Structures are given as structure tokens and as C-alpha cells.
Amino acid sequence: MIDEYGQRAVTRCEILGKPPYSESSEYLFRPYLSQAYKQSQHLLVQWMHEAGMTTHIDPAGNLIGRxxxxxxxxxxxxxxxxxxxxRNGGCFDGNLGIMLGIEVIDYFNRQQKRFSFGVDVIAFGDEEGSRFPVAMLTSKSVAGILNELPTGLKDKDGVTIEQAFEAFGLNYQDIQKARYDPQKVLAYFEAHIEQGPVLEAEGLPLGIVTGIASQYRFQVTLKGQACHSGTTSMALRKDAMAGAAEIIYKLEQCVDSCGQEGVVITTGQIVASPGAPNVIAGQVVFSIDLRAPTDAQRNEFAEKVNEIIEHICRKRQLRHELLIQHDLSASLCNQDLMSLLEQAVKKVGVPVRYITSGAGHDAMILAHLAPTAMLFIQSPNGISHSPDETVRCNDVTAALQTMIHFIELKEGKK
Ligand SMILES: [Zn+2]
Known part of the structure; x- marks a missing residue:
């Protein structure tokens, strides 16, 4: 019986993966406030009604089932x-968490079970920054932390966010009215695919999220001397590219050998100038994305990043600048909710595995509003944001069972 609910959650995500619920017929793309988005909301409204919920669209364009x-x-x-x-995403990212919310309500509704609290299932409109150059706009509205409205936002066709709201039947100026009263919110729960390879590597269906990683994004500029590649002897070079390569390698080694789970470092972007095969690079600009489970761990490694860069630059006679471009504190999940989730996972008979989320989620925004809990579902091959993204039905069913127990335990605790 529960398997059928799990299976249905998966099938529904797959249905939403194709037109008219996707803007493209070649791949899945459902941007905020688009036609595909509207069509998807219509279908969700039907499913929410069937599950015993009432529905409304809030001033941010989120669909809420109550x-x-x-x-x-x-x-x-x-x-x-x-x-x-x-664009060209997978059908389970985000959507599966909504479908599981609907399934869990359908399950309780069929037993005519009501709780001392109401349950709202929210399908958030903008988490990915799918249409406008802004992300998590709709969860920020709900959490009441959108103090200033971002202005001048346009999509790639030049449509302003104000126009998109109007076409959707809403007024952008009202977006802050989507705010929930923090006094009334008991907790926020989100189920999400892991989007990484850890659970699969350990053969586990589920992970209890401890929090969303603390993050620093640096931009590093190394300055050496551009010179002829044929005439400058190796000993006399100030090669910014070789310096960058050594730094990137040393940073990887440093994090790799630290043995601290959840600490990760990445250079995904690098630009060398002047950028010719026969010229030693005079300047190299590259990114460092550093994430860790806690702010303390992140700060400790930020120190090491500094030390490594300084040491290598001194040795190679390079000048450097280190700029922090992005500074995000860790968002920790609530301890009490985590232990309820642990009890729920044990009841399902699944091994308990705590895991830090390296990626951002609506939950980190909702943490400003209420205590939060998150459950990860294994991502086969660790793939997400890709049409190859998938899930296993048994894992989804285990997540659903966990959510059922979690809500019942929450009721018992109240
Ligand atoms: Zn997501």
C-alpha cells in the first residue's frame, strides 16, 4: 500500500518532466511564473484537492495546499x-519533496486523521533562479526576510519581474505579503534528493541532514610577468599559471588529507592573461569555492587557503589578491527535529546516516522562520541538474514512511 504512494510520487514527477509542464519538448525547463509553471500548478491543485487539501496561490506565486x-x-x-x-534539469530535484508532501497528506486523509497542527505543503516558485537573476526569492518571501525588493530584474527575453507578476495575475509589490507569522509555524520539513554520491557509495537510501554547509567563494588574482615562452629560462620566470596550478593542487591535497567529512574545495573557473600558447601567463584569475559543515571548520580552512597562497606566491615571486565574493554561514537543522527524524528512520528499519548538505535549499531560508529538518533521498550515480537524474522507488517509499512516522512522532511530542 505504502509502495503505491511512493511509486505515485515518482510517476508524478515524471509526468511533470514533460510538456505542457516543461517549456521545452527536448528537455525539462520550468522557470518561475512561466506557462509551464502555471500548468504544473493547475495539475498540483488537482492532486492536492484529491489528497484532502484546500489550495491557494500566495502573493509570491507559490502554490500552497493546506x-x-x-x-x-x-x-x-x-x-x-x-x-x-x-534548464535541462531533472524531474526529481525539488519536485519530489512536494510530491512526498502530497502523498503523506493523502495517506493521513484516507484514515481521516487530523493533528493538533495544520500541515501546509508549499510548492516554492523560485529556488533555482530559473528565470530572473535572483534565487530563493519565494522562500525568502515566505520566511519574511525579503526586506528590500530586488529591482530591475529581467529574464533573458527582457521581461521584467513586475511584468511577469502582472501576467501571472499578481503584483510584485505585494510579494512580502507571502510572509508567514513565525509564531504560528511549528517547523519546516523538506525532503530532497541528495544530488551527490555519498548515500549511494554507502548503499543507504536516506540521510538525515545536519545542516546546509557554510560557504566562502574567493576570487584569487595572481600577478607575475608575461614573457616569451621560448626565451625566458625556467629559473627566471614569474609564471602566474604555474603558481595557480600549484595552489590548486596544494589546496586539494590539504582538504583531501584533513579527514573532515563535508569539507570540500573547488576551483571551477580560471582565466589566464594574455592567454596565448607562446606567452608565459602574466596574470591568472581563478575561483575557490570552499564549503564545510560549520562556520568554524570553514574559517579554519580559509586560514589554510591564505597560508598556502602566500607561501607559494612568495616562493614564485608572484603578487596576489584574495577577494571574498560570497560569504554564507552554515544553516543548521534543529537538534530536536533531527532526533525525531532519527527515531522515524529507525522505525522504518533503515540505517541512520547523518549528512551535511553541500548545496543550498529552501530549508536554509526557512530556518529564519522556524526550526527546520531535512531528509535526503539517495541520488543514483550522484547525478542532479541533468536529465540523467533519477531515484529508486524503494528509497522514495522509505522516505515517505519516515515522513509519516515523523509527523506522528511530532504529534506525540506536542
Ligand atoms: Zn533542489
Whole structure:
């Protein structure tokens, strides 16, 4: 019986992966406030009604399904994830969390079970920054942390966010009205695919998320001397490219040998100038993306990044600049909710595995509103943001069972 609910959640994600729920017929793309987005909301409204919920669109364009509690003035447990997708994305990222929310309500509704709290299932509109150069706009609205409206936002066709809101039947100026009253929100729960390879490598279906990683993004500029590649002897070079290569390699070694789980470092971008095969690079600009489970760990490694760069630059006679471009504190999940989730996972008979999320999620925004909990579902091959993204039905069913137990345990605790 529960398997059928799990299977249906998977099937529904697959349905939403194709037109008219995708803007393209060749790949999945569902940007915020698009036609495909609107069509998807219509279908979700139907599924939410069938599951016993009432529905409304909030001032940010999020779809909210409400399963009333025993009383109308009780607190609300919010379950959510995002409906938008990246271009050429997979159909489970975000969407699976919404589908599981609907399934869990359908399960309780069929037993006519109501709780001392209401349950809202939110399909967030903009998590990915799928249409406008802004991300998590809709969860920020719900969390009440959108103090200033981002202005001048245009999509790639030149449509402004104000125009997109109007075409959708909403007023952008009202977006802050999507805010929930923090006094009324009991907790926020999000189920999401892992989007990484850890759970699969350990043969585990589920992971209890401890928090969303602390992050620094640096831009490093190394300055040496551009010179002829044929006439400058190796000993007399100030080669910014070789310096960058040594730094990148040393940083990888440093993180790799530290033995601290969840600490990761990446250089994904590098530009050399003047950029010719026969010229020693006079300048190289590259990125460093550093993430760690806690701010303390991140800061410790940021120190090491500094030391390594300084040491190598001194040795190679290079000048350098280190700029912090992105500074994001860790968002920790709530301890009490994590232990409830642990009990729920044990009841399902699945091994307990705690895991840090290296990627951002709506949950980190909702943490400003309420205590949060997150459950990861194994991503086969670790693939996400790709049409090859997939899930296993048994894992999805295990997630659903965990959510059922979690809600029942939450009721018991209240
Ligand atoms: Zn996602």
C-alpha cells in the first residue's frame, strides 16, 4: 500500500518532466511564473484537492495546499520544496519533496486523521533562479526576510519581474505579503534528493541532514610577468599559471588529507592573461569555492587557503589578491527535529546516516522562520541538474514512511 504512494510520487514527477509542464519538448525547463509553471500548478491543485487539501496561490506565486488541523487556530507544520527547475534539469530535484508532501497528506486523509497542527505543503516558485537573476526569492518571501525588493530584474527575453507578476495575475509589490507569522509555524520539513554520491557509495537510501554547509567563494588574482615562452629560462620566470596550478593542487591535497567529512574545495573557473600558447601567463584569475559543515571548520580552512597562497606566491615571486565574493554561514537543522527524524528512520528499519548538505535549499531560508529538518533521498550515480537524474522507488517509499512516522512522532511530542 505504502509502495503505491511512493511509486505515485515518482510517476508524478515524471509526468511533470514533460510538456505542457516543461517549456521545452527536448528537455525539462520550468522557470518561475512561466506557462509551464502555471500548468504544473493547475495539475498540483488537482492532486492536492484529491489528497484532502484546500489550495491557494500566495502573493509570491507559490502554490500552497493546506490540510487543516483539529482546530483552526493551531500551529502549522510546513512541508515544502521547489517547483521550478534549471534548464535541462531533472524531474526529481525539488519536485519530489512536494510530491512526498502530497502523498503523506493523502495517506493521513484516507484514515481521516487530523493533528493538533495544520500541515501546509508549499510548492516554492523560485529556488533555482530559473528565470530572473535572483534565487530563493519565494522562500525568502515566505520566511519574511525579503526586506528590500530586488529591482530591475529581467529574464533573458527582457521581461521584467513586475511584468511577469502582472501576467501571472499578481503584483510584485505585494510579494512580502507571502510572509508567514513565525509564531504560528511549528517547523519546516523538506525532503530532497541528495544530488551527490555519498548515500549511494554507502548503499543507504536516506540521510538525515545536519545542516546546509557554510560557504566562502574567493576570487584569487595572481600577478607575475608575461614573457616569451621560448626565451625566458625556467629559473627566471614569474609564471602566474604555474603558481595557480600549484595552489590548486596544494589546496586539494590539504582538504583531501584533513579527514573532515563535508569539507570540500573547488576551483571551477580560471582565466589566464594574455592567454596565448607562446606567452608565459602574466596574470591568472581563478575561483575557490570552499564549503564545510560549520562556520568554524570553514574559517579554519580559509586560514589554510591564505597560508598556502602566500607561501607559494612568495616562493614564485608572484603578487596576489584574495577577494571574498560570497560569504554564507552554515544553516543548521534543529537538534530536536533531527532526533525525531532519527527515531522515524529507525522505525522504518533503515540505517541512520547523518549528512551535511553541500548545496543550498529552501530549508536554509526557512530556518529564519522556524526550526527546520531535512531528509535526503539517495541520488543514483550522484547525478542532479541533468536529465540523467533519477531515484529508486524503494528509497522514495522509505522516505515517505519516515515522513509519516515523523509527523506522528511530532504529534506525540506536542
Ligand atoms: Zn533542489
Amino acid at each position: 490540510y487543516a488541523g483539529q482546530t483552526s487556530d493551531g500551529p502549522i507544520l510546513v512541508i515544502g520544496s521547489h517547483l521550478d527547475t534549471v
